[in-house]
Amino acid sequence: MQYTEIMVRYGELSTKGKNQRDFVNRLGGNIRKSLHSFPKVEVHPKRDRTHVTLNGEDSTAVIERLKQVFGIQNFSPSLKVGRTLPEIHDGVLKMMQEQLKPGMTFKINTRRSDHHFEMDTNELNEELGGFVLDNFPDATVKMRNPDLILRVEVRHNGVFLSSETIQGAGGLPVGTAGKGMMMLSGGIDSPVASYLGMKRGVDMEMIHFFSPPYTSPQALAKAKELTSKLAAFGGSLQFIQVPFTKIQEEIKEKVPEGYLMTVQRRMMLRIAVAIAKMRGGKAIFNGESLGQVASQTMESMEAINDVTNMPILRPVISLDKTEIIKQAKAIDTYELSILPFEDCCTIFAPPSPKTRPDTERSRYYEAKIDVEGLMKEAIAGIEVSEIKPGQNYLNQNEDVFAELL
Ligand SMILES: Nc1ncnc2c1ncn2[C@@H]1O[C@H](COP(=O)(O)OP(=O)(O)OP(=O)(O)O)[C@@H](O)[C@H]1O
Numbered sequence: 001m002q003y004t005e006i007m008v009r010y011g012e013l014s015t016k017g018k019n020q021r022d023f024v025n026r027l028g029g030n031i032r033k034s035l036h037s038f039p040k041v042e043v044h045p046k047r048d049r050t051h052v053t054l055n056g057e058d059s060t061a062v063i064e065r066l067k068q069v070f071g072i073q074n075f076s077p078s079l080k081v082g083r084t085l086p087e088i089h090d091g092v093l094k095m096m097q098e099q100l101k102p103g104m105t106f107k108i109n110t111r112r113s114d115h116h117f118e119m120d121t122n123e124l125n126e127e128l129g130g131f132v133l134d135n136f137p138d139a140t141v142k143m144r145n146p147d148l149i150l151r152v153e154v155r156h157n158g159v160f161l162s163s164e165t166i167q168g169a170g171g172l173p174v175g176t177a178g179k180g181m182m183m184l185s186g187g188i189d190s191p192v193a194s195y196l197g198m199k200r201g202v203d204m205e206m207i208h209f210f211s212p213p214y215t216s217p218q219a220l221a222k223a224k225e226l227t228s229k230l231a232a233f234g235g236s237l238q239f240i241q242v243p244f245t246k247i248q249e250e251i252k253e254k255v256p257e258g259y260l261m262t263v264q265r266r267m268m269l270r271i272a273v274a275i276a277k278m279r280g281g282k283a284i285f286n287g288e289s290l291g292q293v294a295s296q297t298m299e300s301m302e303a304i305n306d307v308t309n310m311p312i313l314r315p316v317i318s319l320d321k322t323e324i325i326k327q328a329k330a331i332d333t334y335e336l337s338i339l340p341f342e343d344c345c346t347i348f349a350p351p352s353p354k355t356r357p358d359t360e361r362s363r364y365y366e367a368k369i370d371v372e373g374l375m376k377e378a379i380a381g382i383e384v385s386e387i388k389p390g391q392n393y394l395n396q397n398e399d400v401f402a403e404l405l
Pocket residue numbers: 182183184185186187188189190191207208209210285286287288289292293295343344345
């Protein structure tokens with residue numbers, strides 16, 4: 001069915017008191033961004049709801065996009081008809097033909113914001129209920145818990161009919177919690193952590209460390225494509241790629257094997273914090289889950305955290321791997337994450353890293369490399385790009401390889 005308007009309702013927004021206006025405006029902006037490929041759509045944010053006018057754009061496609069926008073509690077696609085009874089009848093018939101299945105119970109629920117309308121709510125309820133019964137003889141009216149509620153809203157500019165309430169993504173509009181930097185690998189966990197952070201309103205920027213020639217162009221393309229999947233939840237995302245080869249080579253040469261990983265992670269974190277400070281980020285996010293691998297013990301976190309007092313937030317810290325995988329499938333990052341392109345950490349991972357590294361020793365070994373010089377060089381080499389939903393990076397690379405063959 002081709003609807004004309006979508007009525008968007010908020011969840012936690014209503015509890016935010018004086019910040020409410022900012023939240024509503026931010027959500028309106030995010031809805032506009034996520035619907036940018038539907039040029040005729042108009043978004044009208046109001047205090048209690050946002051109205052999305054479709055102007056002929058495909059309602060099914062718009063509904064799919066809206067399901068991904070954080071800050072929306074639920075929404076109802078509606079059909080706008082004229083204010084005469086024949087026009088209302090025509091719309092009610094269309095809606096019911098689609099929604100009312102044989103033997104279903106229903107009720108009409110009318111609201112008037114225009115009190116000059118010729119009939120009051122009771123009269124309209126009765127009139128339209130009778131009209132439905134005349135046209136669908138095996139339907140029955142039920143006041144409590146009917147199978148279908150047809151909402152009829154009489155406004156100055158028309159009458160709006162709706163019968164479905166579609167669940168939104170919940171959470172808070174992206175951007176309302178400020179900016180955070182996500183340490184994005186090519187694995188399963190960090191994309192899920194990004195999603196969860198964004199769900200709480202964080203305007204996330206992706207930081208990815210790569211180490212050519214030890215890591216392939218596909219590994220970088222995979223991280224970008226994961227970012228593109230995540231961009232569906234925020235409109236677009238900044239992707240910051242950091243060259244890490246030289247740092248890893250230096251560490252490999254100067255640091256004993258048991259501390260390779262800890263020192264690498266300290267350097268990654270130092271650089272992420274420096275980038276956050278340059279770009280107004282307030283916290284670092286990562287995909288660590290307690291006890292999952294050697295680097296994810298509390299001792300290891302302590303030894304790595306030692307380089308900064310900026311908050312390090314770990315949205316998946318207490319999730320089991322199976323829970324993370326379930327979430328990764330739901331946000332469509334799982335299939336990409338399991339592609340076998342090596343991450344820079346895997347390649348330089350020692351066979352037996354220390355599971356309980358000591359902070360003093362980490363500092364001692366780290367002092368063997370030129371921390372400041374190496375950081376400066378890596379930061380000078382960063383590249384930043386804006387990634388939008390639906391952009392394809394892996395396929396492009398395949399084309400390049402196909403041409404080379
Ligand atoms: N190349 C990288 N660039 C940016 N961040 C990284 C990189 N490699 C690892 N990280 C960060 O460190 C965290 C822990 O990485 P590790 O490889 O130990 O764990 P993991 O459980 O495999 O996580 P993931 O599934 O996210 O890769 C990652 O979740 C990510 O936040």
